[in-house]
Amino acid sequence: MDKTLACAICGGKPAIKVSYIDSYLCKEHFLEYFERRVLSTIKYFNLIEEGDVVAAAVSGGKDSLSLLYVLKKFSEELGYTVFGIAVDEGIQGYREYKLKALKKVAEKIGVKIFAASFSENYGLTLDEAIKIAMRKGFEYKPCSICGVFRRYLLNLAAKELGADKLATGHNLDDEAQVFLMNVLRGGVPNIAREYPISRGGHEKLVTRIKPFYFIPEKETLTYALLRGLDTPFVECPYVKYSIRHGIRRWLNSREREQPGTKYKVAASSLLYGEIFGKTYVSMASLQTCKYCGAPSTSEICRACAFRIYLGLTPGTIKLKIHEI
C-alpha cells in the first residue's frame, strides 16, 4: 500500500477518504469521528434532553439504520429512551426488503420497532396511489404523495406512542439539496423553517430533530457498512421521478470538484434559519385542518388534500400500528 494512504490519526489502514478535510481515516478513527460529530450536534442544538422519549423514523436504509444505532449508543450517556417507527408505504420489491434488514438490526441492538402501513391507515398502498395519480395526469409526483403521507403517519405514531422527539435520518446532502430546491422555488419561508430542530411547536406536532444534519450521505453509508448494519441493494423505484435527483447529481459533481461544497451550502441554510427562523415561525399561524384536525398552514392539510385527490375519504385516522 502507498505510504500516503494511511489514517491521519494512527497511520493505520484507511477505510475512507474524507475529502473535505483532505484526510484518510481508518475504521476505528472514522467511527469515532462520525459519532463525535453526531453527539456534538445533539448537544449544541439541544436536540435531546435528559428523560426524553425519542422516536427514530426508520426505513431500513443506511441513514436510518445508522441513526438507530447511534441513538441507542448515546441513550444511556444522555439519559433518554429510544424506539423506532417504520412506515410501510407499500412499494413492492423495495420496502419489504428494507424492513427485514431493519428488524434484524433492531434485534441486534435491542430497540423496539413499531410499523404502520399506508394500506391499513390510508386504505391504499403507494403503488396503488401512483397508479391513480398517473391516470389523473401525474400532477403530483410519487415523492410528494409519499412524503406527505409518511410524515403525517410518523407524527401521529410518535404522538400516540408518547414520544417527545421524532428523530429523522436527514443528512448533510438532504439539507444542501432541500436548500437549493427552496432557493430555486423562491420558498423563503421553507428555507427559514429548515433547521436541526423544528421550531414553533403545536400540541399535535412532535418536535422533529436531525442528528445527522452535518454528516455527508457517503459517511452514513460507510458507517452502516463498517458497523455491519446490512441494508439490501435495492433502490426505491420512484427515485427517478424525484426533482431532487437532478440537484443531487449536480451537487455531487460540484462536491467532487470542490470538496466541502455541501458544507458551504448547508452553512447558508443554517444562517437563513438563524436569521429568518423566528420571524417566519412566529408569522406562520397554524390553522386546524377542517377534516382531520391536524395543524396545517391552510384550511385543509396536505394529507387530507391528497386523500381527496386520490378519491379517498379525508378525516381523522385511527392509527393502526404494531410491533415488528
Added chain:
Amino acid sequence: MTLIKVHVNVFGRERRTVEVKKGSRIIDVLEKLSLNPVEIVVAKNGEVVPEDDFVSDGDRLDLYSVVSGG
C-alpha cells in the same frame, strides 16, 4: 503496458470485469464505469477502502450506491 482485470459488483445489479493499467487505483475503475466517487462506497475483497486505494489483478470490488432513496 500491462493490463490487469478487476471484477466489479455494481450495486448488486450487475457484474462487470474492468481492465485497467497495472498500478491503477479504484478511482480509475470508477472512471471507466462513469461513476462519481462522491456517490460510491467501495469494498475491496470484502473490506471498505478509500477510492484512492490501488487495485491488483483479480481483485473483487463491491460498489455501494450512496444514492439509494433512503
